[in-house]
Each structure stands twice: as C-alpha cells, then as structure tokens.
Amino acid sequence: MTITPSIKREYLAKLAGQGKREDDRGFDEFRPITIETNVISKAEGSARVKIGNTQVVAGIKMSVGEPYSDSPESGVMVTAAELIPLASPDFEAGPPREKAIELSRVVDRGIRESEVIELDKLCIEPKEKVWVVFIDIHIIDYDGNLFDAASLAALAALMTTTVPANNFEVGDDYPLPIKEPPVSCTSVKFNGNVVIDPSLDEEETAEARLTVATDQNGDIRAMQKGLNGSFTVDEIKKVINTSIDNGKKIREQLYKSVGK
C-alpha cells in the first residue's frame, strides 16, 4: 500500500460525509459505459467495454476438443483474465497472480452457473468431440471496478460470437446459443458509505466489496463479497436494490449494442 491512498481516504470520506463523490456522481450512479462489439476480426466474438476510464477487451476463440468425462455431451468453457502491465503501473508481467485468478473465476462463475452459454448444445459427437469456448479478457486500462467491466465485456463478446463450424468442417456456422445473461454490479463501502461502481481511488480505500448479479426478472443470480470489512443487513438489501436498478439499464444497453 502506498502513502497516497491514506491521504485520499480522508478526502473521500470527507466528501462522502457531504453526500458527494470525487467525480460528482451519486452514490447509486455508474460512470458512463460504452460497449463496442466485433472489435477483433480474428476472434469468433469480441467486445471492448469502457466504464469511465476503465477499459477491457474480451475475445472469444473456439476450437474442437474432447469433453470432460463427467459431462460427455457438454461443450467446455475456459475463462482467462490477464492483468497486463499495460493497464497499470502496479501490474507486473508473468503468470496470473491472485487478483487475476479471482477476476477470471468470478467472471467464469457468473457465466457458467447461470448457464449463459448453452453448453449442452455444443456437443458434436458424445464422448468424442465438443466445442471448447475460450473467453480471454484483457485489461487495457485500470481505473477500478474490473469485475463489472470484465463480465460485461465477456457477455457482449459471447452474444456476438459465431461458432466457426465451417472452418472445422463440422457443418455450417451458426450463432453461439446464449440464454438471458445476468448483469453484475459491484459496490464498495468505506467509512460507512456505500457506493456503486467504485473508481480506483474508492476501491483502494474500500473496506468491503459486494458484487451482485441480477437477471431480467430482477432475481439474484450470483453474489460475491470481498475484503475484510462488513456490511449490515440493511446495507446489503440496499445494494441489491441499486444493483437491480442499474442492472436493468446496463442490460438494455448491452442488448442494444449487440443488436438484439
């Protein structure tokens, strides 16, 4: 931990006490989001997502491989996130560390557990050949809230993915079968204040973090709490409500940007 966050912490706490945030946002307000799809023509599907200054590129590659022996009729999905040194002066080159692994696992879980990709439709020959979906996430510019940016980029990329069946000589290309995706929203707490979509400064001073993924019916599909601090039950209920509200808006934008 550097010295800056401790100075920042006091400043942010003072602002929050007056109901303000560093960039004049409301506590329940996201930074502007942009979603661009089909940014990488070599990939089967791709997207570039910006939340404020945070920028993430996700690319989907597919190939034919063997299924796992316990699910011989299901496709396979693999998620990897790279915190490349391009994105921040604090990221180092080398194999993925804790932070990158947590990020890729949270994104993976959000997609896998809510069965966004219909893996059972990705079987070519039971026990022999299935489609393998690689979701690769590159963090390009890091200004906080990677969880939401990374999962949004992965979703937008998946929703514009074409299965390259022709290239592998197993039939005609078709769009990747996708179900309604849950949208994740992250909030953090510092000095008793809870704010959604933390900037990097807010993230660095945060005591507790909560990610809530909600679906189109406003139901909760996944949650993950992080860091040492705690939330009260009331705070959690409030976070869920703001996550549902923001999730609704983000979902609309997501559908619009993938043309659905």
Place this chain on the structure above:
Amino acid sequence: MKSDIKLFENGKRLDGRKPDELRNIKIETGVLHRAEGSCYLEWGGNKVIVAVYGPREAIPRHTQNPLRAIVNARYNMAAFSVDDRKRPGPDRRSREISKVISEALGHAIFLERFPRASIDVNIEVLEAEAGTRCAGLTAAGVALVDAGIPMRDIPVACAAGKIEGQVVLDLGKEEDNFGSADLPIAISPRTGEILLLQMDGHMTGDEFNTALDMAIKGCHTVSEIQKKAITEKYQKTEGD
C-alpha cells in the same frame, strides 16, 4: 493448399496494392488513462496498443545500470489475436521481439539522463496480421513521445520483402506466409540510422538493396503519420 495462389499478377498484389504501397495506417495517441504515454495503432489488419511507464526505479535492482536507464519493452500477443488461439504468456518468439525492440528504442532515448531507472514499454498485439513487430515499434515511438521521454528522434519501422521474385513494401498476411523473403527494419528518420534490421528468406544483393531502399522510404512515410498523430493530440488539447 493455398500456396498455388498468385501473390503478384499484372503489377498488382493480392490485396490490390502496388509493389511500393503501404497498407492503411491509423495512429491515435493518448488513448489510455493510467499510462504516462500511450498509442493505439491500426496497420492493415494489425491492431496494437502501447503503454509507456517511467522513467521509474528499475526493479529487480540487479537490472539497474548506474550510468543510464534501461528500456524494458514487452511485446505480448492476446490469446484471441490470431487464428488458432495463442497460449497466453511470453514464448521464445515474443521474447526475441521484445529484446530487439528494446534495443532499437534505447538508441533514440537520452538514457544517460535517468541512471538506475527503467522505461517500460508495454506492447499489446490485439489483432495480428503480418508485421506486428513493425507496428509495435512504430506505436512505441509515438507512446514514448506522449510520455514526454526526452528523445533524439522518433523511431519508426516498416518492412519490405520479396514475393514471386518481386520486391514489395510491407508484406500482407499471405505474402508473409508464402513469400520468399521478409526484411523488417527500424530507422531514426532524422539521421537515417538503422536501429533494427532482421531478414529471413532469400534475396540477391541487388534485391536486398532495392528492398532496403524501399523499406527506408516506407519508414519515412510512416514517420509522417506518427508526427501527424502527435500534433493532432496537442492541437486538440489546446482547443479544449
């Protein structure tokens, strides 16, 4: 399978270019928030993004040079940047490219002004289609300027090659795969010094001379695009 396609016919190349014609190049600078300097570059089908950090203390300490800064370029390809997914992380090819790019950039920077420091140049290839090292180095030159690193010149790179006995500028994807020679170079455009030179394939002495000449001319063209991108950014800032 594809090797019987004609790469050069009636004075035109597969993608319709003339022998000494570059692919389209687009350069934008100051694209990242965290980096001290950054550049996004599209060169034909290549998409490259570069971030510069530093000068900052070089770590680990044993890499420090008490007399000058070190340049630490890191060329990295995204898993989705090529047809068959690339396994993430550095391999022998990317390590070599990182090394020659670091050396080429180092020549243009006033390294002696920053003893014990490192200047980190992160080159990410988001999409690759022949000529990524030239694209990466060219973008790195712009990003270094954007970072305010004192330099003698803005390094710039371009390749020439040979397809079906014809010397051509800036090989495309098929030309790179099925052509007979590739000659990427980087120069310091103000002095004409050559900062990087690699060649693979087969060329006669005359062909080499033609190719080198062509590549140097290509570098100068690209250099103008670099300078335009930099001026544009600072004009924009003033207008705001």
